[in-house]
Amino acid sequence: MKSPLTLLLTMLIAMLVSHQVSAAKCVAGKAGAELSAEEMTALYNCLHPKLVQAYGKKGHEVGAAYGDWQAASLRPVAPGVHSGQYLMTYVNDTGYADYIRFSSDGSQMPVGTVIAKENFTIRSNGKIKRGPLLIMTKAGDTAGETGGWIYSGVKPNGKVLKVDGKGFCHACHQAYPTQDFLGYPVPDARVTGN
Numbered sequence: 040m041k042s043p044l045t046l047l048l049t050m051l052i053a054m055l056v057s058h059q060v061s062a063a064k065c066v067a068g069k070a071g072a073e074l075s076a077e078e079m080t081a082l083y084n085c086l087h088p089k090l091v092q093a094y095g096k097k098g099h100e101v102g103a104a105y106g107d108w109q110a111a112s113l114r115p116v117a118p119g120v121h122s123g124q125y126l127m128t129y130v131n132d133t134g135y136a137d138y139i140r141f142s143s144d145g146s147q148m149p150v151g152t153v154i155a156k157e158n159f160t161i162r163s164n165g166k167i168k169r170g171p172l173l174i175m176t177k178a179g180d181t182a183g184e185t186g187g188w189i190y191s192g193v194k195p196n197g198k199v200l201k202v203d204g205k206g207f208c209h210a211c212h213q214a215y216p217t218q219d220f221l222g223y224p225v226p227d228a229r230v231t232g233n
């Protein structure tokens with residue numbers, strides 16, 4: 040049976056260790072909506088390499104590759120005001136130039152395009168929760184039921200995320216038929232200069 044002193048010491052050590060762990064992680068310190076642009080950039084500069092490492096650590100084809108791709112948004116953005124969920128979209132070389140046209144003219148992305156969207160939540164206490172990397176791969180006719188796209192994902196432990204591409208992902212993405220079923224980042228966060 041542990042003495043009260045031992046218990047107290049154990050608690051103190053646990054607190055110290057957990058503090059070190061959170062310092063080694065990236066912490067926003069406050070809700071995402073309260074972060075200035077500079078604070079968001081600093082946070083993302085800390086977070087991005089850790090996400091790249093996490094999604095790639097089991098050698099997933101896209102999770103291990105997307106860290107070399109170009110970003111299609113200027114900074115992580117939260118599409119919903121209250122969700123606290125932040126997204127950052129990367130596109131491989133095959134599709135990048137087409138993607139950043141953010142076209143609505145019905146044109147199609149080239150076969151071989153792969154789009155990977157990082158996804159993390161900033162909780163109201165400023166802690167970060169990593170979500171899955173969501174992926175769309177343009178396969179063309181072989182994926183005719185889902186607009187030519189194959190939907191997939193990787194979890195932050197590097198393992199494959201099981202997705203219902205047709206019933207869940209495409210069920211929502213089919214709302215954008217003139218954009219080759221792409222939703223695009225919010226307009227003021229889009230990369231410009233194409």
Ligand code: HEC
Nearest residue numbers: 118126154156173174175190191202207208211221222223
């Ligand atoms: C409820 C609607 C909805 C569902 C369900 C959904 N998405 Fe999306 N997705 C969007 C919207 C809207 C965007 C664009 C804005 C953004 O990035 O959130 C998007 C963006 C994306 C992008 C970046 C390319 C683009 O469209 O501009 C990828 C990759 C993606 N989603 C993959 C997936 C995958 C994989 C699933 C299923 C696991 C999924 N999505 C489910 C609505 C949805």
